[in-house]
Amino acid sequence: MKLLTHNLLSSHVRGVGTRGFPLRLQATEVRINPVEFNPDFVARMIPKVEWAALVQAADTLNLAEVPKEPTEGYEHDETFLRKMHHVLLEVDVLEGTLQCPESGRLFPISRGIPNMLLNDEETET
Amino acid sequence: MLYTIHNTYDDIENKVVADLGCGCGVLSIGASMLGAGLCVGFDIDEDALEIFNRSVEEFELTNVDMIQCDVCSLSNRMSKLFDTVIMNPPFGTKNNKGTDMAFLKTALEMARTAVYSLHKSSTREHIQKKAAEWKVKIEIIAELRYDLPALYNFHKKKTVSFPIVACVHSVFKSFAIVLSTLAWVNRKPA
Numbered sequence: 001m002k003l004l005t006h007n008l009l010s011s012h013v014r015g016v017g018t019r020g021f022p023l024r025l026q027a028t029e030v031r032i033n034p035v036e037f038n039p040d041f042v043a044r045m046i047p048k049v050e051w052a053a054l055v056q057a058a059d060t061l062n063l064a065e066v067p068k069e070p071t072e073g074y075e076h077d078e079t080f081l082r083k084m085h086h087v088l089l090e091v092d093v094l095e096g097t098l099q100c101p102e103s104g105r106l107f108p109i110s111r112g113i114p115n116m117l118l119n120d121e122e123t124e125t
Numbered sequence: 126m127l128y129t130i131h132n133t134y135d136d137i138e139n140k141v142v143a144d145l146g147c148g149c150g151v152l153s154i155g156a157s158m159l160g161a162g163l164c165v166g167f168d169i170d171e172d173a174l175e176i177f178n179r180s181v182e183e184f185e186l187t188n189v190d191m192i193q194c195d196v197c198s199l200s201n202r203m204s205k206l207f208d209t210v211i212m213n214p215p216f217g218t219k220n221n222k223g224t225d226m227a228f229l230k231t232a233l234e235m236a237r238t239a240v241y242s243l244h245k246s247s248t249r250e251h252i253q254k255k256a257a258e259w260k261v262k263i264e265i266i267a268e269l270r271y272d273l274p275a276l277y278n279f280h281k282k283k284t285v286s287f288p289i290v291a292c293v294h295s296v297f298k299s300f301a302i303v304l305s306t307l308a309w310v311n312r313k314p315a
Contacts, residue, residue: 005165005190008206012198020202035187041139041162048206089163089188113174116194123198 001112003057004088007050009114011100011107013122019102022053025060027096027109035089042085043075049088058087127155129266130211130241137161140208143235145196145228150177150189152211157186165207166191167199197227203235210236213243226255233261241266 011020051069058066066087067080074080098107098114107116131137138160144153147166154177156164166189168174174191181189196214214228225244229252232240244252246268256263 001192002163002190004163005192008165008203009192010202012202033187038139038162044139045141045162111175111178112190113178114192115171116192117169118195118198123195 001093001109001114002089003054003061003091003093004045004049006057006093006098007054007088009098009116011098011103011105012116013100013103013105013118016100016102020100022050022056022101023098023107024101025057025093025096025098027061027093029093029095030061031092031094033090033092035085037082037085039078039081039085042081042088045088046070046074046084054087058091061091061093063087063091126241126243126267127152127159127211130209131159134239136209136239136241140238141165141206143167143203143207143210143232145210145212145232145235146214147177147191148173148213150174150180150191152213153177153189153191154180154184154186156211157181157189158184161188164189167194167196169193169195196231197224199231199235201234205235205237207235208238210240210242212241216245216248226252229255230259233259 006023006025009021009023011023013020047070055066055068065083067083071077071080092112093109094112096109098109098116099105100107105118105122107114109115127137136142137156139162142153142156142161142164144150144156144164144166147153147168148170150166150173153164153166166174166177168177168191171193174193177191181191210232212228212232215224225248229240229242232242249265253263
């Protein structure tokens with residue numbers, strides 16, 4: 001699971017409403033995958049990223065130097081874009097858990113795939 | 126279908142794509158190979174996702190992720206988080222009636238630009254009616270004939286051929302309809 005994907009996920013346990021984001025990440029196995037750098041794509045993603053959630057996740061994984069916010073003129077800052085490319089797309093969480101911040105419900109990540117399935121009592125109607 | 130989405134509509138390359146009901150990932154793998162920035166597959170079936178995962182490793186794809194979940198319960202959790210949604214949803218024929226429409230509703234919520242979806246031709250009118258109700262523009266971009274051999278015990282005939290329709294829906298939200306129309310027109314390549 002990439003951190004860009006983690007940034008999209010929220011918990012939909014019954015009663016949690018909008019407080020199911022961001023999911024607290026715990027990783028026991030992480031892999032770094034080289035991914036071809038695409039500055040246009042990364043630049044387009046920057047304004048769409050929930051920054052606080054990304055910083056929190058990156059901190060948990062002890063990833064060095066994630067900026068606290070996008071630098072001004074980031075679209076042309078290759079150093080910044082490369083750093084964000086690495087954090088968003090090259091870090092792959094293989095084993096770990098995602099935790100709903102409101103309900104505490106744990107969702108396992110196994111072989112890189114988060115399992116967000118809820119049982120009947122937990123599902124919103 | 127994916128070539129059309131990519132070449133005619135430019136909705137794959139460098140885009141964030143969701144594949145609802147991805148199964149073994151056929152559509153996602155295709156989107157990935159056509160240059161999606163990131164393609165995320167969603168499916169409830171662990172076994173299908175395992176096959177999908179293995180294929181991703183085999184093809185050494187670096188722009189794919191997948192999530193195990195019930196698409197029908199995603200509802201408005203991922204509102205407008207994806208540029209494009211592609212899918213071949215469960216047709217809702219045996220025990221899951223209405224699933225295709227539930228998938229469609231979720232997909233329209235998740236997509237910023239367009240949804241590309243496969244449906245049985247026999248449901249075309251129903252879908253068009255729903256699209257009007259949801260204030261969504263729908264365009265039929267292809268009709269395919271598919272010969273399906275008997276796969277399950279409850280299939281009585283040896284093979285059945287049925288037409289499938291691929292539709293594209295763009296999202297026009299109520300009062301922003303004028304702006305969306307302009308965006309749609311401007312989006313077309315010169």
